[in-house]
Amino acid sequence: MADYDYDLFVIGAGSGGVRAARLSAMSGAKVAVAEEHRVGGTCVVRGCIPKKFMVYASEVAHQVQVAKGYGWSGFDDVRFDWKTFLEKKDVEIARLSGIYVRNLSNAGAELVHARAELRDAHTVELIGKDRRVTADKILIAVGGWPSVPEFPGSEHAITSNEAFHLPELPRSVMVVGGGYIAVEFAGIFAGLGVDTTLVYRGPNILRGFDDDIRTHLGGELEKRGIKLILACQHEKIEKTPSGLLSHLTGGMTQTTDVVMFATGRSPKISGLGLEAAGVAVNDEGAVIVDEHSRTNVENIYAVGDVTDRINLTPVAIREGAAFAETVFRNNPTTYDHECVPIAVFSQPPVGSVGLTEADARHIHGQVDVYKSTFRPLKQTFFGGEDRTMMKLVVEAKTQKLLGCHIVGDDGPEMIQMAAIAIKMGITKPQWDNTTALHPTAAEELVTMREKFVSPDLGAG
Ligand code: NDP
Secondary structure, three states: OOOOOEEEEEEOOOHHHHHHHHHHHHOOOOEEEEOOOOOOHHHHHHOHHHHHHHHHHHHHHHHHHHHHHOOOOOOOOOOOOHHHHHHHHHHHHHHHHHHHHHHHHHHOOEEEOOEEEEEEOOEEEEEOOOEEEEEEEEEEOOOEEEOOOOOOOHHHOEOHHHHOOOOOOOOEEEEEOOOHHHHHHHHHHHHOOOEEEEEOOOOOOOOOOOHHHHHHHHHHHHHOOOEEEOOOOEEEEEEEOOEEEEEEHHHOEEEEOEEEEOOOEEEOOOOOOHHHHOOOEOOOOOEOOOOOOEOOOOOEEEOHHHHOOOOOHHHHHHHHHHHHHHHHOOOOOOOOOOOOOEEEOOOOOEEEEEOOHHHHHHHHOOEEEEEEEEOOHHHHOOOOOOOEEEEEEEEOOOOEEEEEEEEOOOHHHHHHHHHHHHHOOOEHHHHHOOOOOOOOOHHHHHOOOOOOOEOOOEOO
């Protein structure tokens, strides 16, 4: 081996980079990790974790309504203090970030607080440190960054990055986009009492999810007070004395305190030196990798959101682990990107694994569909409005379960378990052979016996 400063240099201390660095270092490699922001990456610092805290904070409003339904009282003066929440949230994020730092150190990896840029396939410049280092292997794990379309006034819009640090809770917000972040933040704001409008360019939110789930969730969001404006886009944002005036297609206008764009995230490759190292990217700027997360440059690898495969924390972690196994443990390992369970922490949340009905029909032809929409027991007690929806998609010929989709309380918790069975290739008779657990909402999953017959499709 040529004489390099490190066996592995990781750029980016997020979920994927940290896992790869730790496992590689624990295998005996000399490893350094560079991070220009706080250690922990999107998930810990400005994504999953602070977002989940916001969801928890926000859900309390709904729980208060449930509590009233069960006979509790004394909520007349119930209030939420945004600043208190932010302070506590920041303390907890700092604690979690500290754990990441300690884990790296305990594994024997060196952490460099600096921006790193590639100068060639083995050389990394540490900006502001007046230092260049070389490494045998380089792992790019820089993640993604919110992208906002350019139009007049788009500079007035915030993204999720800023939403975690708003100095004041706005009175009104317009959230733009129909994906994960948009529906999650619309729910957060609405729960916290903010007058919330969700604007999406398509006909139905959460493109790519099962159509029934999308429609059902849209209805539930409206019940929670979120105004949905569909098939509509921004033309202009004007700053006025009363707030931000959004001009939408079709001549519609609305003024809100805040406009938040959640219109996707792009690989964070700007200025990274990928050209200097000869690393190829696709049209969207994602680093192109093979099944071992190796780029077109023999010694450079990439994992996580920068590769734009499935942009989820556990996926980045598994890609990072597979990289370390392959490169530093002499155990070529690939991560299977099939059948990854997904959750949207909207209110109510969505849990989903496997194929949508539309994709299943496209791939497998005939499928059996089972669906159930019901008022959960907790709600029936006081006449609550929430409705849960569950759906199973089964290959007609083999009876193999292809997909399971849930909108409702604890949907993500249930889907983790469903994912085990579906990944193992369970059939519907085997699934149904599981005894229901009573009284739960989950029992409905194993008691759906009647095939849904679509009026359009007929049986099958
Ligand atoms: P998504 O890709 O999920 O959604 C982006 C949304 O913005 C889509 O509805 C898209 O519309 C819309 N959009 C894109 N470009 C424009 C535009 N120019 N004008 C108007 N609307 C536009 O991205 P997010 O930002 O919500 O999240 C990024 C990723 O982060 C997710 O894909 C997911 O992988 C991850 N994530 C996961 C979470 C979880 O696991 N719970 C939570 C948050 C994020 P269209 O559908 O028409 O393309």
